[in-house]
Amino acid sequence: MFFTTLSKASLALLVASMILVLTQKAEAHSYADCIDWRFKDPKNPSWSDKNGACFGFARRFPVKAKPFAKLDSDDPNRHYQQSHKNPDPNHSLACSDGKQGEEPGADETMGKPISSAYTGTDKRGRKVGVQTVSHPGGQLCIRWPAKNHAVKDEKNQPVTIALSEVNPTKDPTQLQFLSNIITNLNYKNCSDTNLNTDIWPCGGCFKLPTTLKPGNFVMQWRWKLNSNEWYTSCADIDVRAK
Structure with a gap:
């Protein structure tokens, strides 16, 4: 009875709107939220804001935007x-320039100097987060949002963490990052799972190689969603002598 009062155009618009809502939820994607997350209680690790704090961020990350x-x-x-059109890992941009890719994302290219990506404000005038500082063998804990992909019926694709050589003058290619993956992290390692599945906070911890020389290293967080969908976040690690 209800549908008989709707025109075909109105019904089509209603169906399209419902599909759009469902599609938006299904296509939510992740990124690195914090590069140096520290728990208030290491014995009871939680990735929620009330149980920890961030001491190092991805490039030009607006710390209090939303x-x-x-x-x-x-x-x-x-x-x-990253782009689907050129699957060659030597040519797909490893760090977003804010222009290229299937979903360009925010600008995460290397700062000139490197520290400039962690001072002042972003293009919208929002304060950006500080650079991560660590030492050879130091532990880092990285946080990311689940974005509906840490539930039971989703395949658990690992997060890969890769490093550049010391003091690079430009961002590595994807092929160069793939040659120096230092660890894989469990994407579904989430806490506060009583919340909406979109906003589960997740993360993983690892130790930097003990052989690193003091200097700056580019770190890449990379996660595979589907067969040809790769998401990345880039940050610079200031490694200092212990």
Whole structure:
């Protein structure tokens, strides 16, 4: 009875709107939220803001732009999906330039000097987060939002963490990063799973190689969603003598 009062155009618009809503939820994608997360209680690790704090961020990351996990709807959105058109890992941009890719994302190119990506404000006037500082063998814990992909019926694709050589003058290619993956992290390692599945905070910890020389290293966080969908976030690690 209800549908008989709707015109065909109105019904088509209603169906299209419902599909759009469902599609937006299904296509939510992730990114590195914090590079140096520290738990208030290491014996009871939680990735929620009330149980820890961030001491190092991705490049030009707006620290207080929106609540956790909502930067996928920012302008520009935070998540960067590498190009499908050129699958050669030597040519797909490893760090977003804010222009290229299936989903360009925010600008995460190397600062000149490197520290400039961690001082002042972003293009929208928002304060950006500080650079991560560590030492050879130091532990880093990286956080990311689940974005609906840490639930039971989703395949658990690992997060890969890769490093550049010491003091690079430009961002490595994807092929160069692939030659120096230092660890894989469990994407579904989430806490506060009583919340909406979109905003589950997740993360993983690892130790930097003990052989690193003091200097700056580019770190890449990379996660595979589907067969040809790769998402990356880039940050610079200032490694100092212990």
